[in-house]
Amino acid sequence: GNSVTQMEGPVTLSEEAFLTINCTYTATGYPSLFWYVQYPGEGLQLLLKATKADDKGSNKGFEATYRKETTSFHLEKGSVQVSDSAVYFCALIAPTGGFKTIFGAGTRLFVKA
Amino acid sequence: EAQVTQNPRYLITVTGKKLTVTCSQNMNHEYMSWYRQDPGLGLRQIYYSMNVEVTDKGDVPEGYKVSRKEKRNFPLILESPSPNQTSLYFCASSLGAGYAYEQYFGPGTRLTVT
Numbered sequence: 001g002n003s004v005t006q007m008e009g010p011v012t013l014s015e016e017a018f019l020t021i022n023c024t025y026t027a028t029g030y031p032s033l034f035w036y037v038q039y040p041g042e043g044l045q046l047l048l049k050a051t052k053a054d055d056k057g058s059n060k061g062f063e064a065t066y067r068k069e070t071t072s073f074h075l076e077k078g079s080v081q082v083s084d085s086a087v088y089f090c091a092l093i094a095p096t097g098g099f100k101t102i103f104g105a106g107t108r109l110f111v112k113a
Numbered sequence: 114e115a116q117v118t119q120n121p122r123y124l125i126t127v128t129g130k131k132l133t134v135t136c137s138q139n140m141n142h143e144y145m146s147w148y149r150q151d152p153g154l155g156l157r158q159i160y161y162s163m164n165v166e167v168t169d170k171g172d173v174p175e176g177y178k179v180s181r182k183e184k185r186n187f188p189l190i191l192e193s194p195s196p197n198q199t200s201l202y203f204c205a206s207s208l209g210a211g212y213a214y215e216q217y218f219g220p221g222t223r224l225t226v227t
Contacts, residue, residue, distance in 0.1 A: 041220075043117070046217075049215055093212040093213070094212065101158075105154070
């Protein structure tokens with residue numbers, strides 16, 4: 001079946017450090033891939049997405065590239081800020097499986113000043 | 114402002130007392146969904162709706178009911194809540210069920226069943 005695996009947290013970084021959160025997926029066909037972010041006390045919101053292989057999604061300094069050969073969609077940011085502290089979810093929608101969004105377990109990020 | 118609203122945001126209730134969590138979206142979205150979020154388990158889909166009067170079970174539908182009488186509203190009903198339904202609940206909507214459509218989430222409802 002379709003699934004998403006992302007690195008366990010929490011991830012703790014100092015301000016201005018480089019961030020990578022790993023995400024790999026299993027899916028039939030060519031899924032769309034998403035990163036959602038959940039700030040404390042709020043619902044999830046879309047951070048970025050990519051709908052085909054080699055696409056790069058980007059937003060607010062975050063980037064992720066759809067790598068079909070490694071079935072990955074790793075999230076990166078060159079210099080994190082305290083305000084980036086949140087839980088990050090990798091997700092996919094596959095053309096099979098009723099277009100259901102499959103979420104990873106989430107990775108909590110703490111950024112220290 | 115485009116948004117998904119949920120009410121109440123916090124609810125403490127007792128076992129067996131029926132409750133409804135409301136969800137409304139103002140974006141004319143066709144697809145709506147309910148999730149529960151539990152530590153270590155991520156988000157699990159409870160029910161979803163492709164359009165008015167069309168609903169279907171997600172991964173964890175037991176103990177829940179939904180209805181979709183109007184496009185904008187998608188209430189979640191717990192007929193006889195139990196402590197294992199203590200969780201954080203999110204309603205979400207998207208333009209459609211196509212595979213490129215991102216979801217828009219409400220702020221969440223934290224439910225405690227004692």
